[in-house]
Amino acid sequence: MGTAIFLQQVINGLVVGSIYAMVALGLTLIFGILHIGNFAHGQLYMLGAFATYWMVTLWGWNIWLAMLAAMGLMALLGIILERMVFRPVHSAPHINGLIVALGLFIVLENLAFILWGGEERMLPSPYATKTISFLSLTLTIQRLLVFIVAVLLIFLLYLFIQRTKMGKAIRAVALDSEVARLMGIPIHRISATVFAVSSALAAAAGALVGPIFSVFPAMGLSPILKAFVVIVIGGMGSIPGAIFGGYVLGIAESLGAGYLSSQYKDGFAFLALIVVLMIKPTGLFGKKEG
Amino acid sequence: MKNKIGLVTLLTALVILPFFLSKTLLHLAVIIEIHAILTLSLCLVVGYVGQLSLCHAGFYGIGAYTSALLTFAHWPFWITLPLSGVVSGLFGLFVGFPSLKTRGIYFSITTMSFGVLIAMVLNNWISLTNGPDGLSGIKSPEPISLFNGAALSFKNPIHYYFLVGFFLLFTVLVISRLLRSRVGRAFIGVRNNETLAWSLGINSMRYKLTAFIIAAVFAGLAGSLYAHYLRYICPKDFGLHESFDMLVMVVVGGAQTLLGPIVGALFVLGLPKFFGFEPVYGRVAFGIILIMVMIFMPRGIVGKWQEYFKSSRG
Numbered sequence: 001m002g003t004a005i006f007l008q009q010v011i012n013g014l015v016v017g018s019i020y021a022m023v024a025l026g027l028t029l030i031f032g033i034l035h036i037g038n039f040a041h042g043q044l045y046m047l048g049a050f051a052t053y054w055m056v057t058l059w060g061w062n063i064w065l066a067m068l069a070a071m072g073l074m075a076l077l078g079i080i081l082e083r084m085v086f087r088p089v090h091s092a093p094h095i096n097g098l099i100v101a102l103g104l105f106i107v108l109e110n111l112a113f114i115l116w117g118g119e120e121r122m123l124p125s126p127y128a129t130k131t132i133s134f135l136s137l138t139l140t141i142q143r144l145l146v147f148i149v150a151v152l153l154i155f156l157l158y159l160f161i162q163r164t165k166m167g168k169a170i171r172a173v174a175l176d177s178e179v180a181r182l183m184g185i186p187i188h189r190i191s192a193t194v195f196a197v198s199s200a201l202a203a204a205a206g207a208l209v210g211p212i213f214s215v216f217p218a219m220g221l222s223p224i225l226k227a228f229v230v231i232v233i234g235g236m237g238s239i240p241g242a243i244f245g246g247y248v249l250g251i252a253e254s255l256g257a258g259y260l261s262s263q264y265k266d267g268f269a270f271l272a273l274i275v276v277l278m279i280k281p282t283g284l285f286g287k288k289e290g
Numbered sequence: 291m292k293n294k295i296g297l298v299t300l301l302t303a304l305v306i307l308p309f310f311l312s313k314t315l316l317h318l319a320v321i322i323e324i325h326a327i328l329t330l331s332l333c334l335v336v337g338y339v340g341q342l343s344l345c346h347a348g349f350y351g352i353g354a355y356t357s358a359l360l361t362f363a364h365w366p367f368w369i370t371l372p373l374s375g376v377v378s379g380l381f382g383l384f385v386g387f388p389s390l391k392t393r394g395i396y397f398s399i400t401t402m403s404f405g406v407l408i409a410m411v412l413n414n415w416i417s418l419t420n421g422p423d424g425l426s427g428i429k430s431p432e433p434i435s436l437f438n439g440a441a442l443s444f445k446n447p448i449h450y451y452f453l454v455g456f457f458l459l460f461t462v463l464v465i466s467r468l469l470r471s472r473v474g475r476a477f478i479g480v481r482n483n484e485t486l487a488w489s490l491g492i493n494s495m496r497y498k499l500t501a502f503i504i505a506a507v508f509a510g511l512a513g514s515l516y517a518h519y520l521r522y523i524c525p526k527d528f529g530l531h532e533s534f535d536m537l538v539m540v541v542v543g544g545a546q547t548l549l550g551p552i553v554g555a556l557f558v559l560g561l562p563k564f565f566g567f568e569p570v571y572g573r574v575a576f577g578i579i580l581i582m583v584m585i586f587m588p589r590g591i592v593g594k595w596q597e598y599f600k601s602s603r604g
Contacts, residue, residue, distance in 0.1 A: 031395070037395045037398065037399075085581055085585075088585045089584055089585060089588070092584070092588040093588070094394065094395070095336070095342055095541060095545075096541070096584045096588050098342060098395075098398065099537070099538060099541050099542075099580060099584050100580070100581050100584045100585070102534055102537075102538065102580070103538075103576075103577040103578070103579075103580030103581040103584070104577065104581060105577075106534075106573055106574075106576065106577035106580070107573075107574055107577035107578055107581070110570050110571075110573040110574045110577070111574055113570055114570055114571070114574070221530075225402070225406065225530075228399050228402070229399070229403065232395075232396060232399045232400075236395065236396075263414050264410065264414065266406075266410065267406075267407055267410050269403075270403035270404075270406050270407050271403075271407065273399065273400065273403050274388060274400060274403055274404065277388065277391070277392050277396060277400050278388045278391065281391045281392045281393075281396060282392075282396065
């Protein structure tokens, strides 16, 4: 019995961790290129979930098709936001970038509220009620799929960053944007690409959890805060740090909620962060600050 | 000289103002005054130490809860008010010491974590704070009797306006004196070039911590003033959104001057009311204006204004 509960919590942790990892990956990529703490990133997760929801419920689209379309839409929105909102403050002090992101966060959340109201909706999915059993525990196929699809997307992104020419350029800009520019790398195209990829990933995360948790305008806040914790612990700009950190946080939170206190579940992450930063002020995997 | 005349006119206007305001506008004026204390103190950390703190609302909340709970235990407001500043200041020391070891975005995220934790404790420590329902029935400050039997009863919002106004003036005086002192010059030195300041023998950590603690003390005072004005507080008033809003007020107004944070509070709180927006529409407009201000006036409204006057003179 004890192990079953433990395994159940670990599986919950893997599901939530997948979401944290996907959101944190985008956040860390954007930070690496533009040095902006993009609070608005959580809203692309929310809008991605809503876009999928409407395509499934209004137009009766297949859930995977809807998810892909939502990813495309959010990639487009990411490019537009990068061009119109973030690029103009690129050379301003860092504080301004953060404030712009906060402004965008507020605009998108309240627009969603005006358009769709505050009620919590469940994204209908054929996999939400089907269950499978193994090792004395049962879980819905949806949860399994969240994990599998997340791992697949994260793997694809990893290949993109490590193996393609564009990925190489992204890494170069993250390392030193000034030198990269001098070497003829088109900085603006790189930052637009990073925004597109990150936004699509966030949208996929939103679409994946839609059938498990509910879809509502304020859903973006919690994952973005957790993603910040993840990338600070994992080291700003570090891709393995974001993936690893996301899963560790997800599992730690689930176990903490199961065994310690569900009331303070959301507090563990912040407490862990404070402890880590007190010991190592630049995060566990962080390089020395630039 | 010209500046002095301007200042006297402004102060006179602010003294006469409450007698001409409607009930709603008077309420708004008191809230703006309280936020001006908050933004001025936050400005010490943001503008003069150069660090973006996201837990100022936490100190504000600690002040509010300290004062409210102590008056429930029959302590007089005039004692709980300074005490709430002291308690918030202690939390400032406790939060500031680990946070200030980090810099830039790391500092923001660390302070954000403390802010979230404070709000979480206010929400979940139900036996002390009554949880999400908040504390109601907080009493008004005890009246002060003046000559001839006249008294300042702070149930009257006009009297409260002057009470908060007095503390706002006090905040302005303390902070402006501080910035012109040796300590203040050290703050600016630390902001401009920490390594250089360090090499000149300025212990930057000590100065940053001092600024952080002073800011927390004023936030605590503001919290107490808020609790006994509204006479109802709940954890939602002191959460992350409130910290975001304060930061926005400071940066939109301009963090490099003392006028900036006050203008920011006036602008951010006053504008939606001025247009009579529904709250949700107001938030959307607010977010858009925020983005515009940052794109077109990177140094805030007051910074832009100064630039304009400099260029028109030169």
